[in-house]
Amino acid sequence: MAHDSGTRTLISQAQLRRGRGRATYWMLLAVVIIGFTLVFLGPLYWMVTGALKSGQEIAQTPPSLFPQDPQWQNYADAWNNLDLAKLLFNTFYYAAGAVLFQLVFDTAAAYSLSKLRPVFGNVILGMMLATLMIPAMVLIVPQYVTVIDLPILHINLLDSPFAIWLPLVANAFNIFLLKRFFDSIPEDLMAAALMDGATPLRTLWSIVLPMSRPILGVVSIFAVTAVWKDFLWPKLVMPSPETRTVSVGIYAFAGGTPMNVVIAASVIAAIPTVVIFLIFQRNIMSGLTTGGLKG
């Protein structure tokens, strides 16, 4: 992220410093800052304040910029009528479990593929990466059928959090990300640990994991947002009102609930991921851009 290091881009620095170039630069920057704020932040403002308007005020033309008589009741109604506390708790619970399962299983797998290199490791990695080519929608039906009657065990996972946690472990992108990171840990370190008599598990725990905090953070954040953003899968495997996620719950209520209340609920549902993003945006962005996608 060397955007301020003065590397040359499309337009040369010299040109930007000269009179006309400089004026153009600042004008363009101002236009872009204002434009982007309106386009990307504007709708969020509209959402938060719109949920404060009365039904009457929403229907008026032209729309008002500030709610004239803020109806905090809309947020309270959303919270109570939709049982948002329960929905948010469910979603949080699924997200936490997803982080745990992905960290344990995907880290162990990536460590094995990167450092232990058992026979057929590359074949397994290839088969994992191949799943990246299969669109989720194609698998939705057979996956659903598998979850309602697990092969061999014949267990029905509907309404069980495992129906969300376990399929998320099968995430080739995570394993690829982790393996690439582990690959960059020097082999000498591993050999030294071995010399000291450390078992592979001990080496993973005491050497590899502490060095991998940034990537583990990225994987965790991705796991949380994946659960928070997913819609169709939780809708299918969590059919009971008590086990729903927040997005599915809002959708289920949208038909018979006043629009302001639905929007208020949508705002509340969006707060956790937005807050996570604002706190961890640096990690998320570096995770995205080091994710093996350099051209």
Place this chain on the structure above:
Amino acid sequence: MAITTVPGAGRAPGRPAPSSPAGPPRTSLGRKVRDNLTGHTFLIGAVLCFAVFSWYPMVRGVVMSFQRTRRGETTWVGWDNYLRILDDPSFWTAWKNTFYFTALALVLGYAVPFFVAILLNEFRHAQGYLRILVYLPVMLPPASALFLFKFYAYDPSDAGLFNAILKSLGLPTSQWMQSPEMTMPAMVIASTWMNMGGAVLIYLASLQNIPGELYEAAELDGAGVWRRIRHVTIPQTRLILALLAMLQIVATMQLFIEPLILANGAGAEDSATSVAYLIYQHGFFQNDLNGAAALGVIMLVVLAGFSAVYLRLTAKQD
């Protein structure tokens, strides 16, 4: 595992050779088996999850598409499910809509992030802020973002946000989701707003890898801004452009939540029905899981076709 380095000898420059495969011949068979066992033990959790929730369903989807289950009894029915799916009056509409969405999304959702990234890359100020802004919608749950569009932006009365803007500019207002012609463009706008952040960041990362000397040389040769983009920026980011085009096609072909929420499913005059929505309809409303599986296989074949074309095109360029 073989030990190839002496501890304390200092770090070898570059990457040391992998220590396990070509160990000294002394390594006993028992030891090898044990090392492999350890490796596979670490793999087992993830492999089981892949097997049960990914590899097995892949095979099962194909098998299911040739079967029919009635009252707990499963029989082979050959191509029956495929024929029934093809007979669905919505089948071709769904494909037409899906392709239309994909095409529109390529024009808008694919080109826009690239130019946004080029623009952002030029700025020496406020870049962090602008990046956060662009990525912010990606973090919203899609259901939240789509309700926002549905109720506020695409309100067909003059009180709707978009209509209010159009009106204040003296332009004709639109019925948005209520008008079959506007359904797709409206869904593409919402979808682009929600999703473009990721592509912008990936483009930005690859733009920063372009050596500045290339622009320098192009400028000395008298190339203007547009020609510098055409002859330096685009060729230098060619791989990432091609990769994201592929990902974008695969992602947009799975159009589902936009029709479900914005258009309540099929939309005005079936203008929003997508292939993915049809899979959902067959599988979970008409209780026709086998038909839905067949449609899934058709979708897979079509997307594999895209991938094959893509691989050929990119292979030719190299």
